[in-house]
Amino acid sequence: MPSNKTELAARLDAVQSGDSVRGLFFKSVLSLVQQHAGLAGLETVRADALTAAYSDLLTYPARDFLTLLYRAADVLELSVGPEAAVFHACGERDVARFSTGPGMLIFGIISRGDPQKLFAGVQMGYSAAVSYGSRDYVPTGPTSGTLHMRRDMLPPAYHEGILTGALKVLNLRGTARATPRGIDSADYAIQWD
Structure with missing residues (x-):
């Protein structure tokens, strides 16, 4: 289809x-x-x-x-x-590629393998990749958090791929589930092992 x-x-x-x-x-x-x-x-x-x-x-x-x-x-x-x-x-392919290029600073130095630090710096990471939108991350537990994206028109499944791919880059398994809030906004519940 x-x-x-x-x-x-x-x-x-x-x-x-x-x-x-x-x-x-x-x-x-x-x-x-x-x-x-x-x-x-x-x-x-x-x-x-x-x-x-x-x-x-x-x-x-x-x-x-x-x-x-x-x-x-x-x-x-x-x-x-x-x-x-x-x-x-x-999304997964893109974040894997980004993590070895412009995103090396965020994945290697800022996060130091800690997903909470990685997602706390998500606005900086996205700003290195795109010129639009805002992203705000709120931890909801030791291995979970919610990412609020606004004015980002890419499909939620793409961002779910980026977020689960980011966890894979850190050698972790996890999920990201979108709750769309409009054509250009969504909240992403992120969890990892």
């Missing part, structure tokens, strides 16, 4: 002028597409308006990144699963 284009249109409407995403996230999603769908799938996803080459540290329009995610969901449905599974996989 193709990705939800009505939802994509609503998310694109929530994008403001100047909202941008680092190129390394585009490259990471494209790498996932090529891994699962080959060059033909990659060409399908890159068709039309998307830039031919991305630089890791440069930023590109958030509208293009949203379009890329939904195109990836269409192409990867047979190999990865429904759109939520694709978005989750993209």
